[in-house]
Amino acid sequence: MISARGLRKTFGDFEAVRGIDVSVRPGVAFGFLGPNGAGKSSTMRMICCVSPPTGGELRVFGMDPAQDGPKIKARLGVCPQEDTLDVELNVYDNLYVYGRYFGLPRAEVKGRIEELLDFVQLTDKAKAKVDDLSGGMKRRLTIARSLINRPEILVLDEPTTGLDPQARHVIWDRLFRLKQAGVTLLLTTHYMDEAEQLCDELVVMDQGRIVAHGTPLGLIRDHSTREVAELRFGVGEHESLAAKVEDLAERIEVLPDRLLLYSDDGESVIEAVHGRGLTPAATLVRRSSLEDVFLHLTGRTLVD
Ligand SMILES: Nc1ncnc2c1ncn2[C@@H]1O[C@H](COP(=O)(O)OP(=O)(O)OP(=O)(O)O)[C@@H](O)[C@H]1O
Numbered sequence: 240m241i242s243a244r245g246l247r248k249t250f251g252d253f254e255a256v257r258g259i260d261v262s263v264r265p266g267v268a269f270g271f272l273g274p275n276g277a278g279k280s281s282t283m284r285m286i287c288c289v290s291p292p293t294g295g296e297l298r299v300f301g302m303d304p305a306q307d308g309p310k311i312k313a314r315l316g317v318c319p320q321e322d323t324l325d326v327e328l329n330v331y332d333n334l335y336v337y338g339r340y341f342g343l344p345r346a347e348v349k350g351r352i353e354e355l356l357d358f359v360q361l362t363d364k365a366k367a368k369v370d371d372l373s374g375g376m377k378r379r380l381t382i383a384r385s386l387i388n389r390p391e392i393l394v395l396d397e398p399t400t401g402l403d404p405q406a407r408h409v410i411w412d413r414l415f416r417l418k419q420a421g422v423t424l425l426l427t428t429h430y431m432d433e434a435e436q437l438c439d440e441l442v443v444m445d446q447g448r449i450v451a452h453g454t455p456l457g458l459i460r461d462h463s464t465r466e467v468a469e470l471r472f473g474v475g476e477h478e479s480l481a482a483k484v485e486d487l488a489e490r491i492e493v494l495p496d497r498l499l500l501y502s503d504d505g506e507s508v509i510e511a512v513h514g515r516g517l518t519p520a521a522t523l524v525r526r527s528s529l530e531d532v533f534l535h536l537t538g539r540t541l542v543d
Pocket residue numbers: 250253254255273274275276277278279280281282427429
């Protein structure tokens with residue numbers, strides 16, 4: 240569906256995307272995970288044919304965005320990071336106007352809107368003003384709008400940023416259904432739980448480069464241990480205590496508020512810490528996550 244080789248984007252002297260290779264197969268949910276400024280949105284904009292690549296090769300549906308932008312766009316759905324709904328119009332009319340942009344006949348667009356409102360559970364809000372919708376409803380409406388042309392690829396730039404946990408789960412559920420219906424999903428996120436929930440395959444981006452590529456579980460297996468023991472001591476004590484426990488784990492990370500000890504058996508690590516006469520204020524054993532992968536690969540956390 241999408242193939243990029245050595246894809247680059249520069250703004251003046253600044254390199255936002257520094258030669259990335261990506262290949263997206265039909266029907267997968269493909270994620271770009273990375274912190275703010277990693278180059279995710281710049282990559283999406285090139286794929287969506289709204290920002291020309293500075294270098295490298297890009298093909299979407301086998302076509303070149305520079306030559307065939309309109310043909311590619313007709314087969315894409317785009318759900319941008321910011322809500323770009325028309326606040327002058329009600330829910331129904333937001334979809335209607337978009338359907339007509341795509342040249343759908345009036346009769347067809349009406350049927351399609353009914354289907355989509357049902358899909359995003361907004362049928363009873365059809366006549367509501369956009370301003371009166373909650374954040375989660377607005378995002379669902381934007382997703383419905385992006386589906387009006389029955390796209391083969393749906394591009395979502397941070398689909399659940401700013402939403403509360405319940406609203407995020409509703410969006411994940413809808414996106415999962417779309418994937419089951421065969422739509423290829425391309426999404427950016429800086430939430431590791433979102434990447435773990437939705438993505439079959441993902442790349443981890445940092446400073447314009449891809450630093451890892453794989454399935455969520457594969458990335459965790461390749462770049463982290465099964466478990467992590469978290470130890471919280473007093474403020475300012477973590478640096479000095481790290482040296483006393485680092486030999487108990489395969490790897491250690493020192494964060495301002497805690498120590499992370501990477502081991503396949505977190506409970507044994509905690510027992511050994513206590514055995515040395517150390518008494519952390521709090522301990523926790525958890526499974527490794529994509530956040531640990533990112534921390535290992537870049538030395539930084541995903542969300543500050
Ligand atoms: N039009 C532009 N002009 C100059 N610099 C830009 C432009 N667009 C993006 N950048 C810079 O390129 C870098 C990558 O931005 P991009 O939006 O692609 O990152 P991102 O990973 O999507 O982050 P975010 O999560 O904040 O959207 C950033 O440092 C940004 O400031």
